[in-house]
Amino acid sequence: MSLILGPAPHTMQQGDTGAFMRQVVYATGPGLAVLTWIFGWGTLINVLWAVIVAVAVEALVLTMRGRDVRFFLSDWSVVVTGLLLGLSLPPTSPWWLTLVGVAFAVIVAKHLYGGLGMNPFNPAMVGYALLLVSFPVAMTAWIAPFDVPTFSESVALFLGQASPDAFSGATPLDTFRTWAGDAQALAGHDILHGRIAGRGWEWVNAAFLLGGLYLLARRIINWHIPAGFLAGLALPALAFWLVDDVRYADPLFHLFGGGTMLGAFFIATDPVSAATSNQGRLIYGALIGVLIWVIRSFGGYPDAVAFAVLLMNLAAPTLDYYTRPRTYGHDKPDRGIG
Amino acid sequence: MTILTAIIALLALAAVFGALLGYASEKLKVEGDPVVDQIDAILPQTQCGQCGHPGCRPYAEAIAAGEEHNKCPPGGEQTIQELSDLLGRDFLPLDEEHGEEDVKRVAYIREDECIGCTKCIQACPVDAIIGAAQKMHTVIEDECTGCDLCVEPCPVDCIDMVPVEETLESWHRERPPGVGGRPETYIPVENLA
Amino acid sequence: MLSLLRGKREPIHDFPGGIHPPENKARSTAAPIRPGPLPHELVLPLNMHVGAPARPVVALDETVLKGQLIAESQGRISAPVHAPTSGRITAIEDRPVQHPSGMTATCIVLEPDGREAWAELEYRPDWAATDPAALLEQVRHSGLAGLGGAGFPTAVKADPGEDTRIEQLIINAAECEPYITADDRLMRERSPGIIRGIRMLAHLLRPDEILVGIEDNKPEAIQALRSAAEGTDIEIRVVPTRYPSGGEKQLIQLLTGKEVPAGDLPARVGVICQNVATAYGIYRYLEHGEPLLSRITTVTGDAVSHPGNYEVLVGTPVKDLLACAGLDADRLGKLVTGGPMMGFTLPEPAAPVVKTSTCLIASTPEELPEPPPEQPCIRCGACAEVCPANLLPQQLYWYAKNDEFERAQQHNLMDCIECGACAYVCPSHIPLVQYYQYAKGEIRNQEAETAKADRARQRFEARQERIERQKAEKEARRRERREAQRRKQEAAPSGDDGTRSDAAVQASATSAGGGSAASGGSDGSGSGNGDDESRADERARRMKQLKVTYNKANKQWKQAQAAFNKAQRDGADNLDQLSANVDKLRTRADEARAELDALVQEAKTDVEAATGRDLKTLKKEATDAELAARRKAKEVQAAREAGATEQAQSLEREHEQLRQDADDKAAWLKRVMEEQGMKEDE
Helix, strand or coil, X not given: CEEEECCCCCCCCXXXXXXXXXXXXXXXXXXXXXXXXXXXXXXXXXXXXXXXXXXXXHHHHHHHCCCCHHHHHCCCHHHHHHHHHHHHCCCCCCHHHHHHHHHHHHHHHHHHHCCCCCCCCCHHHHHHHHHHHHCHHHHCCCECCCCXXXXXXXXXXXXXXXXXXXXXXXXXHHHHHHHCCCHHHHHHCHHHCCCCCCCCHHHHHHHHHHXXXXXXXXXXXXXXXXXXXXXXXXXXXXXXHHHCCCCCCCHHHHHCCCCHHHHHHHHCCCCCCCXXXXXXXXXXXXXXXXXXXXXXXXXXXXXXXXXXHHHHHHHHHHHHHHCCCCCCCCCCCXXXXX | CHHHHHHHHHHHHHHHHHHHHHHHHHHCCCCCCCHHHHHHHHCCCCCCCCCCCCCHHHHHHHHHCCCXXXXXXXXXXXXXXXXXXXXXXXXXXXXXXXXXXXXXEEEEECCCCCCCCCHHHHHCCCCCEECCXXXXXXXXXXXXXCCCCCCCCCCCCCEEEEECCCXXXXXXXXXXXXXXXXXXXXXXXXXXX | CHHHHHHHCCCCCCCCXXXXXXXXXXXXXXXXXXXXXXXXXXXXXXXXXXXXXCEECCCXXXXXXXXXXXXXXXXXXXXXXXXXXXXXXXXXXXXXXXXXCCCEEEEEEEEECCCCCECCCCCCCCHHHCCHHHHHHXXXXXXXXCCCCCCCEHHHHCCCCCCCCCCEEEEEXXXXXXXXXHHHHHHHHHHHHXXXXXXXXXXXXXXXXXXXEEECCCHHHHHHHHHHHCCCCEEEEEECCCECCCCHHHHHHHHHXXXXXCCCCHHHHCEEEEEHHHHHXXXXXXXXXXXXXXXXXXXXXCCECCXXXXXXXXXXXXXXXXXXXXXXXXXXXXXXXXXXXXXXXXXXXXXXXXXXXXXXXXXCCCCCCCCCCCCCCCCCCHXXXXXXXXXCHHHHHHHHXXXXXXXXXXXXXXXXXXXXXXXXXXXXXXXXXXHHHXXXXXXXXXXXXXXXXXXXXXXXXXXXXXXXXXXXXXXHHHHHHHHHHHHHHHHCCCCXXXXXXXXXXXXXXXXXXXXXXHHHHXXXXXCCCHHHHHHHXXXXXXXXXXXXXXXXXXXXXXXXXXXXXXXXXXCCCCHHHHHHHHHHHHHHHHHHHHHHHHHHHHHHHHHHHHHCCCHHHHHHHHHHHHHHHHHHHHHHHHHHHHCCHHHHHHHHHXXXXXXXXXXXXXXXXXXHHHHCCCCCCC
């Protein structure tokens, strides 16, 4: 017989990183379903493709780095990266667009920095930002809500055999940007007047909110980042909307438009690239929210989740540094060279 | 004319900032330890002379004067790294000419063989050997730096360098094997009913 | 009734973090406390407590009685050891002890005779009327040391010093670790004794408040304590069950809201915390005179058939206790001593139960399974949320992993209490506590090394200074004598015998007059011209170099030879390579030696050329002069002792001359050699 030796503690909580990540995957279910309902098969096809590419590229890179492929794939982190990037892409995206974005995210944004846990930026958003600046037309070719292409049309779009121009239409955020300040034009655009916010997109956001609440309930994420995010977006929106409701969109329009809820619950909450202290997370989320509002209202891009998140990724170490908690038995937090 | 104004403005700025910098460097001068003291503080103080100098301080002085900082086997890589950091020099691998990094050792005198010649006492750079002529000598283990200098002079070869043993106080857990590894080990046990 | 009401009040304070691991306490609380086995030998380590190990006061083969002192405390922070039963001392030797390393420590081995014959006990039923200082002195002899597992000598803790006012005496009855129920059972069954023990502690410390902190998962124990404490000023404070509420600092924070300053003791903030079993031990000692001979230890886990609490004699080997509890050795996986959160796996079941052994968990591999392999940290921050010390475990992990100890210390690694909450919740299964233990150990060892290096530097410098001083003193003495001689010669210029050595004396006197001994080499003694000097300097430098080379090569050769011998014994396959290495090093040593010898020879020749005599003669002359001087000194001594003052005086004068002669010759020899770049030993 033999005795097992090992360090304390000898008992551990159930669950592992893979299980955490799988919960995130499940929580995107409603959002994915609604996206498919409103924008057609393109989203589903692209998400599946993105996940397949992500896993394949990860396996390839791990092999090249001489790591245990099965062990590192078991943390499911790359599935989440592929999934989130796939969810962010327009449903008209051709296969190569997704491939380039995902491969860049996994190879450059993740593995060149040392793999899971070492990347300073959210890989999915790095991939998204690369695509947005490189292929701005393809990246803004969204479909008008409920104007769903058929399955074969979706496949043709995915294979690059059809032009997205035939299907694409402006998103609510685009429309508002274009006509901001013109009360008559704003009133005339149906897409701006859904039940709670922009048509179609309100349900996408509601679905991601549902998934996000599930993550909160399962304690996969903390409330700090989403709460800060949504407050940081809604408060300036409210203030400016009260001052001038023709030039500035109302808070609900912001909260339920574009990638807000996906960003708040799924993207900004990526723990690796976010701030780690609770206080830091609140500030981190709030500043992302504010940045999104600023870019949406004054910037050159209709939506801004990716850039806001990347900018705040840069600030996360500083936030951690300034929000270090006070250790038991110490008078004040130590803020030495950290 | 504009060019002249620009040149004058730039010169004036340069003069002002130059003066400011000069003042600041005088006023805010940092009084640090002389570099020799700082180097000496990093060296392991075994006083073994393996670096070719008669003690750690002379070597510290030599390093400060430009000698390479990789000649200290007892300090090993860690000392070289710390010296590199302090002096802003590149890390160098340990110069094998001067010996290899080894486990820590202390001198041990086989006391029944000692003839009381006091030669080791004279050789010990830190006075860690006690004894008198014709009397048996012994090593103060806590003070011995393991420099080896007493071994050679001993006419009867009664000094051994024994590795410092781990004690219940100095023992600590090893660093876990890292990502992908398990810290657990199994040991066979026989004497359990 | 009032105290009952007060006891019901929830604590108003809180500590950050904490976890709720499965308790697994029920199976060991079912049965009452049972007596442990009487093994065929008791192994009593001398360091069952924090502090200096005790010193044995018994001899081999001595027969001892139950309760007899067998090892006394050494120094202030220490505790004595008593014989847990009567018997014979069979050994005082190194035995395996309860330590995660499986290392050994000095133990007294006692073979019980089964008679249980008690030594004469000294007890203090009158403790309430005794002066606290005297009582404290008594407690020092009790052998008590933090029975909650920390093992800090109780008497030291109960003595915060004259001017420290104790506001709260806290009795730690939280027992927050899973599996452990020793205190729970003790409180259920022996509450009156515990309450009396607490009152004795209060008598020693005179606190403003006496608080007993207990987790709400022990209703029977709370009930028992409350009824025993009725009518006293002891408050029973029930705290919610949350690990690690029983950590000393956490319990203090829960009950008083105070924080113990980093690196300080609770007494600094007016709090003393003692374990409930320790309080019971004090009662047993003062009212029954019984020093700490046994303790209640929980034996539990799926691999024992009779889990429960056992009153075990200190020194009982773990395997005997496990056998008593019905161990199924085939199912045993981890053998944990202490709780599952902070305890350690025991590599050696022959190690004895000691004063700090709260619990033994004989678990099956399914019960406390191996953790899965470590995954990368995703910085989820779950660890920071449960840390009761408000640390940032993910940062500490990073620093410990990369040996950045300075930064780890800046992030207050040393304030980590190693409770294991962070590792418990880590989704990546990182053995965080092990990382911290590693870093802390390294930091402690490095600090010890730095302290040692500082001491070595001081000793080295002191020695250098002493050598310089002795040299200077010697020089001063010599100069004095020379002066005296010259005056004498001036006073009586005639009558010297004009030997060659006198010429030498003259020569050296002139040169010594011109400069210090250190510059003696350069101002020469008639033989020096520029060429010779630089040649000698060059040679001296080269000789020094060669000496270093030789010593090094010689050492390396010896090491290589040893390695070769070992390889030969072990039958390694790289013998050729090793042998070549030996030869190479040997050649290098020989070459260095040969060149060195040649240089020495050359130097000797130069000496001869410069002085007209070879070195041997010079050395012999110097030695002869030295011996003559010493003989004369003895004669002087003898004459003095015989009372022949006149004779002694004349002998003294002769001795002075001889002394002078000898010193001069020695100096002359030394300088000649220095000039030729040699040292005395060549």
